[in-house]
Amino acid sequence: MKKIASIVLLLMAAVSILSACGSSQSGGTMKKFVIAYLPGEANDESAKLNKDFEDKLSAAIGLPVESYKATSYNAAIEAMKNGKADMATFGPFSYIVAVDRAKVEPIVGISMPSLANSPASVIIVPKDSDIKTVADLKGKTMGFVDPVSTTGHLFPKSLIVDELGIDPEELESGFFKSIQFAGKHDTAVLGVVKGQYDAAGVSGMYPEMLVQKGLIPKDSYRVIAQSGPLNATPVGIRSTVPDEVKQKVKAFLLGYNNPEYFQNLFGMADAKFVEVKDSDFDNIRDVAKQLKLSSEDLLK
Template identity: 80%
Template sequence: MKRMLSLLLLIVATVSVLSACSSAQAGAMEKFVIAYLPSESNDSAAKLNKDFEDKLSEAIGLPVESYKATSYNAAIEAIKNGKADMATFGPFSYIVAVDRAKVEPIVGVSLPSLAEAPASVIIVPKDSDIQSIADLKGKTIGFVDPVSTTGHLFPKSMIVDELGIDPEELETNFFSNIQFAGKHDTAVLGVVKGQYDAAGVSGMYPAMLAAKGLIEEDSYRVIASSGPLNATPVGIRSTMPEETKEKLKSFLLGYDNEEYFENLFGMPDAKFIEVKDSDFDNIRDIAKKLNLSTEDLLK
C-alpha cells in the first residue's frame, strides 16, 4: 500500500512539474520583449521605438521591453529560449527562425514606394575595374549576415544564376575572401573605404547613406540588381497566448506613424500588412537552390 501511494505521489509530482513548464511556455505573460535586429541606429530611432513600445504596451496590457540583438541568429535563439517574443526578420532569416524556433508571422512590413525597386544590389567602389559579376572572380566580397535575405541570399543567387556555377564552387574557388559585415551600412562603408572589392546589400541602403551624408553619392557603382521583395515578416514566439497574439496583430495593423516607418524602414508610406507563412516559399526555393540549410546557417 505504501509503495502504491509513493508511486501515485511521484506521478502527481511529475505531472505538476510538466504542467508548470507548459504554463511558463504558453501561459500568462508577465512582459513582452522585442528583439531589434542589427541595423543603422540613431537617437531618433530610439525615441520612435520607445513611443511605439509605450503604445504597444497599452494595447496588449503588458509591460514592453526591448534590446538590440547582436545578430539574426542571436534573435532567433532568444525567441527559441523564451527570452524574446517578437522580431522583424528578413524573409530568409524568417524561414530559418521558423525551422529553428517555430516562429510564426504576425504581420509583414510593406514598402509601396519600393514595390518595383531592386531588393538587393551588388556594389563596387566608383573607380573599381570591376564592371560585371564575372569580374568578381578572385576578389574580396562583403555580405551582411549568413541569414540576411538582401545581404546574402539574393546577391549570392544573382551570382550563381548569372555565371551558371555550382554554389559550392562560389564558396570555395570563386572569391579570394568572403566576409560578413554584420550590418548593411557597415558593408556599404566597407566598399567605399576599400575594405571589400564588392558587397551585396539591401538595394535601399547605398542611396539612404548618401542622403544622410554618410557617403558621397558617387562613391560607389551598382553592377547587379535583383528583383523586388514583397514584404518583410515580423515574427513572434508561437507559444504566445492567443489573446495576446490577437491584440498584437490588431495594434500593428492599425499603427500608422509615418515618422516611425520613415526612420526605421526608410519610407514614410511603409505599413504593416497581413502575411502568411506560404508567402515566403519562394525564399525557401532559393535557399534550396543555393544549398543553404538552416542547420548549417545556425552552427
C-alpha cells in the same frame, strides 16, 4: 538574376530584428513582451520613435514592453527558440530559419509600396573599381551582411549563381579571394566605399539611404548587379505566445500609422504593417534550396 527577379517579398534586411533577452513568460502567463532590434544605425530620433511605439504597444496589449538589441540573426533566433524573445522582424530567409528552428509564426508583414519596383538587393563596387560585371568578382574580396540576411547575403549570392550558371558550392570554395560578413548593411556599404571590400551585396535601399544621410558621397559607388523587388518582409512571433496576446499585438500592428516611425526606421514613410501568411514565403524556401542551404547551413 533570373530566379531572383521573380521573387516578390521585401528587404530590409536589414534591417531590424525584434526579439529579446530574459524570459517573458512564466507558467503560461506572460509577464512582459520584449522587442529586440538587430544592430543598425542608432540615433536619438530612432530611439525616441521606438520608445513611443513600445509604449503604445504596451497600452494596447496590457503588458510591459521591453527592448533588447540582438547581436545577430542567429542570436535573435536562438532567443526566440529559448523563450526569451517574443517577436521579431525578420528578413525572409532568417524567417524561414526561425520557423524551422524556433517554431516562429508570422503575425504581420511590412510592406513598402514605394519600393515595389525597386531592387531588393544590389552588388556594389567602388566608383573607380575595374570590376564591371559579376564575372569580374572572381578572385576578389566580397562583403556580405550576415549569413542569414536575405538582401545582404542570400539574394546577392543567388544573383551570382544565376548569372554565371555555376554551382553554389563553387562560391564557397575558391571563387572569391575571401568572404567577410560586416554585420550591418551600412557597414558593408561603407566597407566598399573605404576599400575594405572589393564588392559587397547589400539591401538595395541602403547605398542611397547613406547618401541621403550624408554618410557617403553620391558618386562613391557603382551597382554592377541587382535583384528583383520584394513585397513584404515578415514579422514573426513565438507560437507559444497566448492567442489573446497574439490577437492584440496583431490588431495594434495592423492599425499602427506613423509615417515618421516608418521613415526613420525603414527609410520609407509609406511603409505599413500588412496581413501575411507562412505560404507567402515558399518561394524564399525555393531559393534556399537552389543554393543548397538548409536551416543548419544558414546558421553557421
